[in-house]
Amino acid sequence: MSPRRLDAPYGQLIDRDSPVEFEFDGELIRGYRGDSVVSALLGEDRWLISRSFKYHRPRGPLSLAGHDANTLVQTPRAPNQLAEDLDAQDQEIVSGQNFLGSLRADRYALLDRLGRFLPVGFYYRAFFKPRGIWRYWEAFIRKTAGLGVANLRVKPRYSDKQYLFCDVAVVGAGPAGISAALTAAAGGAEVLLIDENPYTGGALTYHRFGLEDVTREHMLAQLRSSLAAAANIRVLSGATCNAWFSDHYLPVFQGERLLKVRANTCILATGSSEQPVVFRNNDVPGIVLCSALERLLLHHGVCPEGPAVVLAGNDDAYLTALTAIDAGLTLAAVVDMRPATDNPALAAALAERGVTCYFNATVYEAHEDASGLRLGSVDVYNIETAGQVGALTARIECQLLAMSAGLMPAYQLACHGGAKLEYVDEKAAFALTQLPEGMLLAGGVNSIHTLEAVCADGRNAGRQALRALSRPADDDEAVECALRVNHPWPIFKHPRGREFVDFDEDLQVKDIINSARLGYRDIQLVKRYSTVGMGPSQGRHSALTTARLIAQATDRTVSETGVTTARPPVKPEPLGLLAGRRFHPVRKTPLDSRHRALGAHMIPAGSWRRPAFYGKPSQRTACIAAEAQAVRTGVGIIDVSTLGGIDLRGPDAAEFLNRIYTYGFLKQPVGKTRYAVLTSEQGVVVDDGVAARLADEHFYVTATTTGVDRVYRDMLRWNAQWRLSVDIAQVTSAYSAVNVAGPRSRDVLESAGCDLDLSAEAFPYLACREACVGGIPVRIMRVGFVGELGYELHVPSLMAQSLWDRLLSAGAAFDIKPFGVETQRLLRLEKGHIIVGQDTDGMSHPGEVGLEWAISRKKPFFVGRRSVEILMAQPLKRQLVGFSLSVHAPQPKEGHLVIRSGDIVGNVTSCEVSATLNQIVGLAYVHPDDALPGCDITIRTDDAVCVQATVVALPFYDPQNERQAL
Amino acid sequence: MKMMECPLNGPRNISEFTYGGQVQVMPDPQQCSDLEWAKYVFYEDNDLGVVREWWQHTPSSYWFIAERHNGSDVILRTYDPATLFTGRVDFQDEGSPS
Amino acid sequence: MTSGLASPVGAAQVPAPMTGKTLALHDLSLALRSGVRGPGAADWLRTQSMPTDLQPNTIENISNGRLLMALSTREFWLLEPDADASAAAPPSAAVATEAWPLYNQHSHAWLVLAGGPKADMMAKLCGVDLRENAFALGQVAQTQMAHISVIVAHHLWRDTPVFSMFVDQSLADFAWTALSDAMSEFRASTD
Structure with a gap:
């Protein structure tokens, strides 16, 4: 049977015709499509959702907005999921976590009794001394403080990233955000409207903005239809903007995709966070924020079991009380921490409905019912001075307490941009200042709370965005909001403690005060010492209380104390989404498929993939020995396409080369190569290669595989200063290359149809030529890295396969053997040739590595010359x-x-x-x-x-x- | 992610650029003292204020110069190096760049 | 591998038809392209009766199905999508005073992307806004795609607006794979 829910207009988000069910802790839970796991559980009057982090206290929902850690649950896929954010329809099995035994009867709950032996910093101290004690504690701590269990067998989902571009990004689709978006779009801007909820409307969907609740639904309908009609607004629902980064770069999480939003201006209409009252046992399941009760009724049509008590720090809580009464909830009392309401009509309206109101009073302690798992009653005390109570006024039986100590701006995104959150002590009001250029605020986050003002503030933000985009806009409207939403001291320390400041981390008032006593005056140090604000709520509900407590303990004002820095992310984010698709660019030479066909063992070499040798890795030594043998006694061939190549062309090509490399190049004859060593300005050997002079004004220079990008970059930068007449072109990819080496290499080239006279006289060692091999154009150099007769053939890349095939078939008669980079390393070592980067390090100067001979002292300058001189004189x-x-x-x-x-x-x-x-x-x-x-x-x-x-x-x-x- | 205006390619994500250090004037490598040379090679001014830096737009290999405030990280302007380096530089045998 | 030339795209597959919303990726690496660079490049273009007034990072259809692309005031690519690459040695000597030929036939693979949602698809790989209103026909972007450098040119080919993409030939396989993967969510949709 499907659970009973309130009729419309309650339960806007649920589809009563689509029942869903899932298992929670072994019990079947029924709800409706549109329910979260939590609202379905509450619909079945199940309030125990989780166990707290440290003391294993029973916990139920607090915000019902996915903004706290009280509803962390485990699904088969992942631990530590916020049940308020989990759609009931997507679930099969959900369970509690962080308990021993069962959620209801957690045997670790005795930790709550041992609390005084587990003070803040306990773990640090247990680590520290007495020496060796950690061994005894470790297993226990790891087990009790672990939260959920990761499923290591889970198959990763396909997650993805995508850029999204817009003129104006509006974060928060409440009345302020929608008004801002509509105004900006009407002015011609392309707008992106982002909201974490699956619906638009924000607080308009649940909150009552006045005594007579008539304007809300009308206004919601109107804003939504305007939104639907606006051509240049794109609405992203169920999308969390998790950070603000420089130049309005916003990571937005939606489903399995991370959207990287790039906007020109950014309007934050993120609203505010309702604040809890701090009293003994304020964490018992059944104690919720006022907005949570409103969401439960209006969104999900769940009318919880009464009687209920409302604990008010502002007039807004009275509106919640009225909403609850209208929905049929039995209201036992309203307890107001103030002497009177700001709007007398509200108190009168409740009196009319027969609700007792206690003024200048607070709930000082809550008690569990017989089960120990749910609220049973609250003790109401008179307030004498701030935080001090007098006598017990009443004990009220109730199953539900809705509280509101105030509204704190949802300041996180603004603070990511460097904004400062200021607190005006006298008014207990907030202001966000020093916003980065192009960031605008609207509505609750701007401390504007009355509905008309919120909408006007949104329209103003839209206008300011238009002006920032150099588009015309009307003048701003006057916006004022005199509503006092924050109670100055909603904190009531109890001699027996358990007044929770931070529900995520199980921190009580004394934990914060003790931090100050231990000398941590700075709010940032208090956070690090006590871990306040480090849980999934990220200080949303604890930062203000902490600031107030530290201010009091250190005799300062809250504005002097400040609040801790808000850093990304706003909400916990799945690492899989951050990883997205993996882009690991791997460069392949045109001969890659040939190597694989020949059974090459491929290894990474810089960003490339190259054959290490040809054969099975298990036969590495034998393969390398056979390949080396072929080169020393017959002929081998290696793909050296990864070698860097730079073409220098123009009247100043020789002059440029002369300034870059250590050797002299001005008089290098055409058709000859020279070894080229590059030193940095610090005199360190950073690259080497061969410079081939192909024509009077044309050099072809090779560079190391991993060094060529840097060499090319440096060359371009030097010539941006020298302004010589030379074109510098990186041709690493335009030319591929093979080295044919060994006593029979000349025979192979001749047989392959090389149109050069290859005799030692016509084409001697260190010469270079442009020629054709079987019609394929090549640049040939006679160089000897491996120390045998050899030819390095550089070929336009589209023809590299043809050349390789031709050389291999011509070489078959000479038993040509392809060899890999590991064999080449052995062969060059036998020849004593160094590899820059392997045999040199960040300190190697030419004198240390036997390259004195490659330094020309006859020229006026080369990069690094002065440093080389200084170093080599020592x-x-x-x-x-x-x-x-x-x-x-x-x-x-x-x-x-x-x-x-x-x-x-x-x-x-x-x-x-x-x-x-x-x-x-x-x-x-x-x-x-x-x-x-x-x-x-x-x-x-x-x-x-x-x-x-x-x-x-x-x-x-x-x-x-x-x-x-x- | 920060944006930078490339004089050739327009505004781009900072990840498209490679930093090339501060723009410095090379002392005459043949006339200056070892100390002057060492300062040129190893020292970077770290004064708060506007710095002139080399940046390269990596995909187009285009070098340009950016003026950036190292306190606020605001990039004030970017321009082609020809604005600063107006003519050909030569090194004479006696070593003085002209 | 006729004519002795082999495309660097090893994973080439039969391109999907270029209709409706479907995306199609073509490998034009064996089509003809050349180019010239240097302070004298624009002057040389004039001697060849080619337009010399192209702004940097623009592309223009010129005669005989050819395209001229300007990457700066001194670098121009001549693209001939419907002509075959030649197996001759790429010229290296200056074609005029301070104007040198490019090796772009061999250095870069040439991929062509066609279809309605090509800008949306590219947003999965590339941080530059390539939608029509920000990247009109005739515009060129030298940027990065899937962590590699790319030149994207928006032009008409066979009367269809396409993105020509030039990537380092050694990364052609990687680019092809990354593009195919990003395209997969668009492949099924037709209208």
Whole structure:
């Protein structure tokens, strides 16, 4: 049977024709489409939703707006879900969390009795001393303080991100926000109206704005129809704007999508947060905010069991009382903390309805009913002075208490933009000031509360937005609001405590006061020490009380104390939505599919994917040895497309190169290559490559795979200052490249149809040419990174596959073998060639790494020259050398330390087992006194095993450099 | 996310840009003292106020100069480097840039 | 792989028809393109009887189904979507004083996106507003898409408004995959 609900106009959000059901803690709960999990539970008169974080106290809803942690529940998908935000229709099974036994009979509830042994900072102290005590506490604390349980088997959902662009973003679709949106749109702006609720209208959908409740529904209908008719307003419902970032960049969460809104101006119409009254046991299920009771009645048509009491700090609470009476709720009393109402008609209206009103009184303590899980009665006391009570006036039996201590602006987004929340002590009123440019406030967040004024304030914000967009707008209307909504001191400390300031973190009045006593005067430090405001409510209901308590405890005003900084996010946000889709750009060479067909083991190299070697990872050593063998004795081919390439063209190309790299390039002949080393302005070796002079005014320069972007960027910046006549083009992707290396490489090229005379005389070592291989245009360089006769062929990328196929088929007769980057690293190490970035670090200057020869001192300038001169004039502190040791010794690894007389003097930068040399060979930084060939060095390898290695002259392989020059 | 006005491409998310350090005047590398050179290479002024910085719009590789207040983080203006660097720079053998 | 040229898009699939709201992605990497850059580029365009008054970041349909795209006052791309790329060596020597040819035939893959919701779809990948009122026909944006650099050009191709997108050829596969994924929610809708 479906539960009974109030008839219309109550229950606007529910569809009475669509019953839904789900299981909560093993019981079947029935509700209607449009219910949240909480409203369905309340519809069945179930008020116990959760257990509190620290003391495991029973908790029920407080705000009914998803703005507090009292309704955290577990679903099979995820823990710590706000039940007020969960649609009942989407659920099958929901359960409580953070208990031992059952939600109703949580055995950890005894922690509530032990509370005085668990003061604020308990965990920190337990960590700290006496020494070792943490071991005993850890398991227990982890179990009791954990909240829900993560389901590690859950399948990730498809979440997504999207930009949204608009002129004006309006956050909050209440009367202020809608009025602002309509005005801005009428003035021609493109408007985005964002609201976290699945409906528009905000407080108009539940709150009564005056004694006679006649204007509300009419106005709501009117605003909604205008909204529907406006062409350039897009409404985002059920969408949470969770932050404000620079230049009006707003992350908005809607369903499984994160919308990245970029607006020109931003109107905040986020309303206000109703504040709880602080008294003993103010957290017992059945104690709610006034607005929560209104939502329950008007949105969900749930009329809770009475009798009820209203605890008022302002006139608004009387309107809630009237709404409740009209809905049929039995109202036992209104307890007003003030001496009288501001509007006498309100008190009269309640008297007319036979409701007792206590003035200058408060609820000082609440009591549970026999179950211990629900409100049973409240004690009403006279207030003597602020926060001090006199005698017990009455004990009132009730199952429900609705309270309102005041309205605090929903200040979070404004504060993200650097706004300051000011508090006027005399009026207990707030003001947000110092808003960033283009941010406007409207309605409750602007401390405007009467309906007419709220709408006018919204229209004014719309006009100001239009002016900010340089569009015409009418003059602003005069807006005033004299309503006093905040009670100055709704805090009643009780000798036995349990007056909760922060429900999320189970913090009582004494916890805050003790923080001040321990010396934390600064509100930010109080927050860090006590954790107040750190829970899911993010201080929404606790910041003001905390500020007031600290102000009192430190003899200051609230405005002097201030409130803690609000930072994003406003509400808890799923990390999956922040992650969104993963964009991990991976660069592939045009030969990628060829490598995979050949069984290459692909590895990341910078942003690229490259073959490490060809074969199974389990056979790594054998694969690399076979590939190296092929290069040393036959012929190999490697894809070096990832090598950076920069074209320098123009009358000043040589002059430019001469200023960038360390060597001299002005007299470099056409058809020749030169090694090019780049130092930073600090004199550190940052890149290297080969400069090929293809024509008088045309150089083609290579750079390292990971360094080319930086080299290119730096070149452009230097020439933005020097203004030489040279075009600098990054051609890394335009040209792909392969290196054919080994004694048979010349045969392969000839057989592939290279139209050059490849003889050593016509095309010697270090020469470069433009040519064709089987009709495919290439730039060919005779360079010897791996130390054999070799040709590097650079080919326009669309033709790279053709060239590769051609070389492989021509090479078949010579047993050509593709080799990977790991094999190449071994081969170049045998030749003693350094890799910038691997064998150099952020301190390596040319003198340390044996590149003195590559420095030209004949030219007036190169980048880094002055620093190189200064550095190289000083005695060397370390030096990069080659070392070798027996293949049977433990193999040093990159990063292993070089030790001398017990001190660290350097480290290994490269080390491989060379089958060709039958030795372990490597490069390492050593003390300059140990740098001569024949010196012994000590290397500390894994497990602190020290090995002796011998410094060896470079290169290890082919010391006369005969093979590459064949 | 912050926006910046690229003189070539218009207003863009700051994530489209690469920072290139403050605009500095290089002392004569052959005449200045080691200390002057070290200051040029390693020191950045950290005074509160408007700073002149190199920025590159990464997708178009376009370098420009931005004037930014390092207190408020407001970008006051951006312009092509040709505004500051008006002519060809040469280094003579005696080392003085002309 | 006729003519010895291979597109960098390895995952090429049959493009969907260009009708209604459906989005279609085409790989034009093997279509002809060239370009010129340098202080003398505009002068050279004049000698070729091509428009020289293009503002930076605009594109214009010129004669014979060709398009001229200006990336700055000194860099111009000539696009010929319906002509095949040549297998000849890309020219490198200056074509005029301070005007050098570009290697854009080989450096960039050319993808073409067509269909009604293309700007909405691109909003999932790109932080620049590409809707008609902010990015009209004839406009070009050098920006980022799915964390990679891209040049987006809004122009007519075969009488249909399309986005031509140029991405580094080594990232063509990545871009194709990212676009296809972002397109999936639009693929089913037709009207």
